[in-house]
Amino acid sequence: MVLQKRLDCGFSGYQVPAIPRATRSARKRVPFRKRVEGNQISAFDLLAAVAGKLLLDKESAPATNNTRSAEDQCAVETNTLKEESEDGYQSLKLETSNQDSANAEFFASELVPQTSDPNYSSKQSPSLRNGALVATSDCLERFDAQKLMNGKIKNEIGGLACNVETGPSVCGTSGDGIKTVSENKLLTDEELDRTGKASIGEVADKCPLEDAVVLDVKPPALVSSDTSIKVPSCVDHNPLVSFSAKQDDVNIVSRDDEEKSSGCTHPSPLREPFRSTPHIGDRRIRKILASKYWKVGPRSKNVLYSKYDENMKSGYCSRSAYKHSRSGRNYPFKKRKFFYCSSESNSDGGTSNDGISDSTENNNGNNPILYSKMHRVTGESSSLADQHKSFNSRDSHVKLRIKSFRVPELFIEIPESATVGSLKRTVMEAVTDIFGDGLCVGVLLQGKKVKDDNKTLLQTGISCDNQMDALGFSLEPNPSHTTPSLFPGGSPLKIPRDTPLPLARYAANPGLVNQVTCDPSLEPHMPNSGNYIESNNNCASSLIDMFDKSTTESTALIAVPAMSIETLAVVPAHQKSKQSDVAQRRIRRPFSISEVEALVQAVEKLGTGRWRDVKLRAFDNAKHRTYVDLKDKWKTLLHTARISPQQRRGEPVPQELLDRVLNAHTYWSQQQQSPESCLLYHNSTVIASSLHDVDEKILG
DNA sequence: GTTAGGG
DNA sequence: CCCTAAC
Numbered sequence: 001m002v003l004q005k006r007l008d009c010g011f012s013g014y015q016v017p018a019i020p021r022a023t024r025s026a027r028k029r030v031p032f033r034k035r036v037e038g039n040q041i042s043a044f045d046l047l048a049a050v051a052g053k054l055l056l057d058k059e060s061a062p063a064t065n066n067t068r069s070a071e072d073q074c075a076v077e078t079n080t081l082k083e084e085s086e087d088g089y090q091s092l093k094l095e096t097s098n099q100d101s102a103n104a105e106f107f108a109s110e111l112v113p114q115t116s117d118p119n120y121s122s123k124q125s126p127s128l129r130n131g132a133l134v135a136t137s138d139c140l141e142r143f144d145a146q147k148l149m150n151g152k153i154k155n156e157i158g159g160l161a162c163n164v165e166t167g168p169s170v171c172g173t174s175g176d177g178i179k180t181v182s183e184n185k186l187l188t189d190e191e192l193d194r195t196g197k198a199s200i201g202e203v204a205d206k207c208p209l210e211d212a213v214v215l216d217v218k219p220p221a222l223v224s225s226d227t228s229i230k231v232p233s234c235v236d237h238n239p240l241v242s243f244s245a246k247q248d249d250v251n252i253v254s255r256d257d258e259e260k261s262s263g264c265t266h267p268s269p270l271r272e273p274f275r276s277t278p279h280i281g282d283r284r285i286r287k288i289l290a291s292k293y294w295k296v297g298p299r300s301k302n303v304l305y306s307k308y309d310e311n312m313k314s315g316y317c318s319r320s321a322y323k324h325s326r327s328g329r330n331y332p333f334k335k336r337k338f339f340y341c342s343s344e345s346n347s348d349g350g351t352s353n354d355g356i357s358d359s360t361e362n363n364n365g366n367n368p369i370l371y372s373k374m375h376r377v378t379g380e381s382s383s384l385a386d387q388h389k390s391f392n393s394r395d396s397h398v399k400l401r402i403k404s405f406r407v408p409e410l411f412i413e414i415p416e417s418a419t420v421g422s423l424k425r426t427v428m429e430a431v432t433d434i435f436g437d438g439l440c441v442g443v444l445l446q447g448k449k450v451k452d453d454n455k456t457l458l459q460t461g462i463s464c465d466n467q468m469d470a471l472g473f474s475l476e477p478n479p480s481h482t483t484p485s486l487f488p489g490g491s492p493l494k495i496p497r498d499t500p501l502p503l504a505r506y507a508a509n510p511g512l513v514n515q516v517t518c519d520p521s522l523e524p525h526m527p528n529s530g531n532y533i534e535s536n537n538n539c540a541s542s543l544i545d546m547f548d549k550s551t552t553e554s555t556a557l558i559a560v561p562a563m564s565i566e567t568l569a570v571v572p573a574h575q576k577s578k579q580s581d582v583a584q585r586r587i588r589r590p591f592s593i594s595e596v597e598a599l600v601q602a603v604e605k606l607g608t609g610r611w612r613d614v615k616l617r618a619f620d621n622a623k624h625r626t627y628v629d630l631k632d633k634w635k636t637l638l639h640t641a642r643i644s645p646q647q648r649r650g651e652p653v654p655q656e657l658l659d660r661v662l663n664a665h666t667y668w669s670q671q672q673q674s675p676e677s678c679l680l681y682h683n684s685t686v687i688a689s690s691l692h693d694v695d696e697k698i699l700g
Numbered sequence: 701g702t703t704a705g706g707g
Numbered sequence: 708c709c710c711t712a713a714c
Contacts, residue, residue: 627702
């Protein structure tokens with residue numbers, strides 16, 4: 001049979017924007033909308049997702065009206081970089097960045113000390129516990145919700161790690177309006193003007209809370225590299241609110257390759273919103289997202305594998321994730337039904353994720369209006385507020401700038417015959433899956449994960465004086481599923497099984513015929529005529545093994561990690577054991593045509609019932625295929641062969657192979673019953689060709 | 701450890 | 708793919 005040749009592409013990142021080079025050079029802004037319509041892969045979606053994610057936590061941000069001032073409008077710049085990875089694969093790096101730091105800034109708001117009071121925490125959205133990083137970009141505001149929705153954002157997420165670099169530091173006291181020095185001169189007056197127009201109120205109006213609820217929009221995941229987002233510190237996470245900006249306002253700015261250094265992307269999970277502080281950090285930090293290896297479970301025909309970063313291993317994996325992932329794929333953002341500790345958090349208007357608050361010059365966090373609003377909205381307890389206040393007054397701000405987010409490396413294998421469109425869809429799906437549901441941000445200080453969300457930055461050691469290089473951020477799975485640490489007193493680990501967890505499944509579009517697999521280093525392989533699925537298997541297996549390894553070792557799952565390692569660490573022994581008891585379900589790896597070919601050939605020769613031999617003969621090198629798998633596959637092949645083509649799903653198996661399956665099955669069935677019929681059978685011209693090996697063997 | 705079959 | 712009974 002003819003197998004399609006596949007192309008393997010390694011993606012170290014996605015370049016969001018496909019902004020025309022020329023444009024970029026010119027540093028012009030490209031209307032967001034335009035880009036979207038441009039059928040770009042979704043830079044838009046990606047951005048939206050990212051932005052949304054960062055900005056909102058729908059769950060956590062129920063009702064906030066506040067938004068960031070219009071002034072905060074930010075432009076997202078995109079940078080397209082092409083990289084050549086070591087393995088020779090082409091890597092596409094998608095980076096978006098805000099062009100104007102002045103316009104878009106990503107600030108890390110201080111963490112608000114939280115009380116240990118369980119009640120308190122329960123009220124908060126899980127993500128809120130600490131300072132939230134909220135990044136809101138004006139530009140993103142509007143499109144966000146809808147776009148995001150359209151963007152199919154999925155729940156599960158892998159972890160991303162990013163490093164924060166210290167950017168040009170701007171230190172200011174809380175009182176200072178922190179004005180970021182714009183590195184870019186890109187903004188035009190007009191732009192600036194525009195930016196300034198939107199008022200908070202307007203924004204709020206635009207984004208009614210209800211909408212958010214109704215839509216159940218998930219915070220988009222984010223990711224854009226080099227994107228600086230300014231978020232009012234007081235901004236709620238309410239997606240709607242955040243995205244209230246007009247579309248017009250949203251611009252993608254292409255930026256020159258000036259700052260390519262940033263290859264990082266980082267996500268900021270909204271899940272853990274920080275209570276944004278009115279103050280803005282003094283420093284601007286550039287976060288670099290280190291790409292990790294993400295592993296993606298195969299979906300239907302297409303399989304995307306991404307490497308998961310070791311860091312990510314930290315354990316964001318969960319078996320449950322796998323199962324959930326199936327359902328997780330619904331794009332319409334489902335409202336997350338379950339909140340970790342309390343469902344209240346959802347309704348809690350107070351929730352705000354503010355991790356990074358965007359501050360404009362005005363809002364430095366000092367903006368009284370925003371401030372008050374924030375409190376009101378968040379509904380923080382007075383005590384908390386007080387703490388907050390005091391904290392702020394004496395504390396200097398740490399200003400963080402996220403330079404870029406880097407999408408985890410993904411490897412895609414797709415037939416040459418696949419269309420570009422299918423490739424795009426596949427990639428898009430992979431990306432949306434990854435960012436899909438929410439990401440939470442993990443903070444790493446000098447390589448160590450900062451677990452205590454209640455500690456202040458100061459207490460944690462993150463201060464203006466610190467080397468920001470030591471600060472890193474990682475993307476973690478949605479906290480709502482995992483954030484035990486947030487509830488010191490409670491038992492975090494309850495992960496309700498019945499609760500629909502967002503899953504992440506990186507499945508390729510079902511409609512696609514492409515098979516995406518991993519293997520960067522391998523050349524496209526053709527099935528061998530021999531029984532062995534040689535290189536093919538080897539490659540695949542090696543990759544898979546790698547995946548498996550990382551998965552098991554790290555405990556991190558590809559898709560939706562249920563919890564982080566740390567989380568696990570704090571889990572009670574019994575719970576832990578419980579988890580460990582449940583072996584992780586293996587990732588689904590659809591059989592390729594070449595594998596089917598090999599299987600059929602082996603079975604024709606060896607017969608059914610000798611799966612171990614079949615395994616050794618044809619899949620000895622495919623470590624991930626057990627004889628049970630082969631047996632099961634044969635079973636399904638047989639079933640497939642017996643049903644009408646219309647009823648078949650998945651990557652179509654050549655009829656020829658199916659015919660051989662039926663013939664072999666018939667033949668061997670007869671063999672078992674009456675060995676004598678063997679000869680008779682062999683004479684049959686129908687199977688003769690396919691069974692000639694068998695003949696030889698038998699006859700010989 | 702394999703096989704076979706249901707889930 | 709998982710789980711298990713049966714061998």
